[in-house]
Ligand SMILES: [Zn+2]
C-alpha cells in the first residue's frame with residue numbers, strides 16, 4: 001500500500017506539494033491540450049481529494065492557465081513543470097500530474113484517453129526496445 005504523505009515537486013524544486021491520501025488509477029491523456037502543455041505524446045494524471053492536497057513551498061512561482069472553460073493548469077513559471085489541473089466544476093478534486101510525483105505510489109496506468117486526438121507519430125502498442133538509460137550507455141549495454 002502506498003505510504004502517505006505523498007510528496008511532489010517541480011523540476012527546479014521551487015514548488016513542492018504534499019498529498020495526505022490516496023491517488024486514483026492513472027489516466028494517460030492524449031488530448032491536444034495535454035500534449036502541448038507537457039510536450040509529450042500524452043500526459044499521466046491521477047486524481048486526489050482536494051482536501052488531501054496542499055502546497056508546501058513555491059506558491060509565488062505557480063502560474064495558472066485556463067486550458068478550457070472548466071480547467072486550470074498549474075505550472076511552475078520558473079521551470080515550466082506541469083504540476084496540477086483543477087476543475088472549476090469539480091472543486092472537491094485535484095488532478096495530479098504524475099511526472100511531478102517524487103514518492104513511490106501504487107497507482108498504475110488504467111487506460112489511454114482522448115486517443116482520437118493522439119499525435120500521428122505516436123504509435124500505440126508498438127513494442128519498442130526499452131533501455132534502463134539510453135542505447136550505448138547501459139551498464140551491460142543490453143536492453144533492459
Ligand atoms: Zn520549478
Ligand SMILES: [Zn+2]
Nearest residue numbers: 029030031034
Ligand atoms: Zn488531456
